[in-house]
Amino acid sequence: MSQQIKVGSAPTGLTPYVRYIAEWFFWIALIGLYFQQTSHFGDEISNYRFGADGWPRGIALVALLGATFQLVLQLHSLRSGPPSSTVEHVEELPVSKKQWALRFMIFAWPFVFLYLTPRLGAYVSLPLFIVGFLLLLGVRKLKPISLVLLVVYGLTLLIFTRFFFVALPLGNEGTFYDINVAIIEFARLGR
Structure with a gap:
């Protein structure tokens, strides 16, 4: 099995847009599963107003924002195009x-x-x-x-x-x- 690195173009198989959006959906599904699991300990805590599930859900929210921000940055870098100094080059890297x-x-x-x-x-x-x-x-x-x-x-x-x-x-x-x-x-x- 090998990886192909091609500067300035999409990897074979998937366009970068589809790959980045599929990756985002993977993260959203994983975060959604994590968020759903927090409902198992949704008890109230007397001295903590957010409850037992407050901080895990906060982590899920931060992960959601991070995944979305990463998607936005990746799509922005695709739209801006490769730097002008790059040369089309395909290099096989065996894994x-x-x-x-x-x-x-x-x-x-x-x-x-x-x-x-x-x-x-x-x-x-x-x-x-x-x-x-x-x-x-x-x-x-x-x-x-x-x-x-x-x-x-x-x-x-x-x-x-x-x-x-x-x-x-x-x-x-x-x-x-x-x-x-x-x-x-x-x-x-x-x-």
Whole structure:
């Protein structure tokens, strides 16, 4: 199997307009499924006016806006045409089985995270997810991995334990439950 890159023209098979709109419909269907699933926990919370499904639906709305904005940018770039300095050139790039496996692992990694989170707890599984995802994306240096982990995990702790105190899963296993509770207590020190 190979990919064709042709500067200034459409990939074979689908026109770019159809491909971009099909991609947008895929994202809308995925977001719609996600939004529909939030109705399973639509309970009221006394001290949070948006309810238990408020922030997941907010994420769905942001994803919808992001997908739509991406579609608008892609259609705008198609209408403006390729830069005048581009040369028509077709280049075959073979995609090896290793590259396909890596692409599949990048796609499947969030599902592994979703599978592990109820068992290990969100505060234990999130660092594993972040580090694993960065490694799958090819980041190998310790400093970038540490900085991304520190920023993303720190913001997650700050937002979900200090500002909103959203009850993320704490894990089913005794040891992981205790570790998650200790992380929450540490993050809420001084409150």
